[in-house]
Structure formats: C-alpha cells, structure tokens
Amino acid sequence: MSHSYETFRTPFGPFSIAVDDAGAVLATAFGDLAKLRERLQTCHLRGDKSAGARAREQVLAYLAGDRRDFDLPLAPRGTAFQQRVWTALRAIPFGETRSYGQLAAQLGNPAASRAVGRANATNPICLIVPCHRVIGADGSLTGFAFGEKLKQRLLEHERALALRAA
Numbered sequence: 097m098s099h100s101y102e103t104f105r106t107p108f109g110p111f112s113i114a115v116d117d118a119g120a121v122l123a124t125a126f127g128d129l130a131k132l133r134e135r136l137q138t139c140h141l142r143g144d145k146s147a148g149a150r151a152r153e154q155v156l157a158y159l160a161g162d163r164r165d166f167d168l169p170l171a172p173r174g175t176a177f178q179q180r181v182w183t184a185l186r187a188i189p190f191g192e193t194r195s196y197g198q199l200a201a202q203l204g205n206p207a208a209s210r211a212v213g214r215a216n217a218t219n220p221i222c223l224i225v226p227c228h229r230v231i232g233a234d235g236s237l238t239g240f241a242f243g244e245k246l247k248q249r250l251l252e253h254e255r256a257l258a259l260r261a262a
Contacts, residue, residue: 098140100147103128106159108249111223113148113155114141120171121151123220126242135220135241155223161257164190166224174218181215188229191258193251195233209233217241223250 099122103112112132114122123136133141145152150168157163172182184202188194194202196209196216203212212230217239219227228250232238240247 098142099136099138100144101129101132101141102143102145102148102152103132104152104156106156108159108246111155113151114138115148115151116171118169118171119147119150120169121148121221121224122171122173124151124155124222124224126222126246131242135222151224158223159253161253164257168224170221170224172220172225174215174220177211178215178218181212182219182221182225185216185219185225185227185229188226191254193229193231195231196238197233199230213238229254 099114099116101112101114103110109126110128112125112127112129114124114132114136116122123132125131125135129141154163154166154168158166172179174182180203181199184199196213197206200206200208200212216227216230219225222228222241228240228247237244237247
C-alpha cells in the first residue's frame with residue numbers, strides 16, 4: 097500500500113506528515129522520513145507536497161500561534177482501546193494537561209493508567225492528537241517520543257498563548 101508524505105520546516109524543527117489517498121492523516125513525526133516510518137508501518141511512502149497541504153497549513157498555523165485545534169480527517173491505526181485514548185487526548189483543552197490516571201478515570205477504568213500510558217506512547221499522530229499534554233501524576237513531563245525538551249517547549253507554547261488570550 098502506498099501513502100503520501102511530506103516533511104517541512106517548523107520553528108520546532110522538521111515535521112513530517114503521512115496521509116492516505118483520501119487525505120486523512122495517518123501519522124506525524126517531529127523529524128524526517130525515518131522518524132515518520134518508525135510511527136507508520138506501510139509498504140511505501142511517496143513524497144507529495146499537495147496531498148498533505150491542508151494538514152501542513154494547520155500545523156504551521158498552530159505552531160505560529162494562529163490556531164489552537166485541528167479539524168483534519170484522521171485515520172490512525174490502533175486497537176479499540178487505543179482509539180478511545182486517542183479520542184480522549186483530543187478532548188484535552190489547548191494549554192492544559194492531564195495525568196495518565198485522570199485519563200484512565202475519564203475512560204471509566206481508574207486502574208488503567210499504565211495502559212493509557214502505553215496507548216499514549218503509541219499515538220501515531222503527534223501534535224494533532226496532543227499526546228504532549230499528558231504528564232505524570234506528580235506533574236513531571238514523563239516520556240515523549242521526540243524528547244522531553246520538545247514536550248516542554250510545546251506545553252510552554254500553548255500556555256503562553258492561553259495566558260495571552262485570557
């Protein structure tokens with residue numbers, strides 16, 4: 097199966113997006129094609145700047161502070177539980193965070209914080225599905241596929257914009 101991808105520059109470094117033939121986002125990564133391939137198991141990715149243009153525009157607007165959420169078609173591949181977690185991630189408001197335990201409780205199983213953490217870690221669509229908004233119960237940043245420094249920068253970016261709007 098063949099999908100389209102594009103890598104472009106952002107203030108946070110290179111960013112890559114893979115989309116299907118209908119234009120739905122399959123995966124994203126901070127980094128180049130190699131990073132994107134780590135997040136998406138597909139036979140072939142072909143470079144195509146037009147296929148993901150809408151997603152690119154929204155990501156750049158978000159990183160420029162001109163957008164707070166995304167209205168893109170998404171097609172992440174995962175289990176039913178992972179899909180539920182990824183949907184819950186999209187409900188975390190811009191500029192806010194939640195702990196793994198809070199998400200587990202929200203999903204009706206307070207004891208599932210580790211499973212929520214694993215689903216968060218396997219989220220193939222970073223930024224658009226904001227896994228960076230999940231932190232440890234003690235407020236620690238915990239893991240992020242692209243490094244805790246980048247996670248901190250993304251959270252600071254959102255908090256600064258949220259404070260400015262308040």
